Amino acid sequence: MLDIEYLERVATYFESGDCKFEFEHGEEERRLLILDFLETLMDLGEQADALATKLIFKDAYASLVTEEGVAAAEENEAQDAVETEEN
Numbered sequence: 001m002l003d004i005e006y007l008e009r010v011a012t013y014f015e016s017g018d019c020k021f022e023f024e025h026g027e028e029e030r031r032l033l034i035l036d037f038l039e040t041l042m043d044l045g046e047q048a049d050a051l052a053t054k055l056i057f058k059d060a061y062a063s064l065v066t067e068e069g070v071a072a073a074e075e076n077e078a079q080d081a082v083e084t085e086e087n
Contacts, residue, residue, distance in 0.1 A: 010041075 013019050023034050 019034060023031055
């Protein structure tokens with residue numbers, strides 16, 4: 001499932017200017033395919049980033065980089081402060 005060679009070919013396709021050339025000189029259908037490919041690749045990049053963060057930091061850090069995670073951490077911190085004051 002992990003095909004690094006394909007990813008390297010995609011990187012070469014971008015770096016060489018071939019993608020830009022095909023987009024600028026291609027038919028409308030080809031241009032739409034390129035845009036769809038790029039959008040899908042960007043979505044996958046976001047998913048890969050989130051997954052890598054979870055795998056590396058075991059969800060602790062990942063929960064702090066979302067608004068919900070920050071809110072939960074602040075709530076837990078406030079609860080801890082209340083419990084400390086009570087004791």
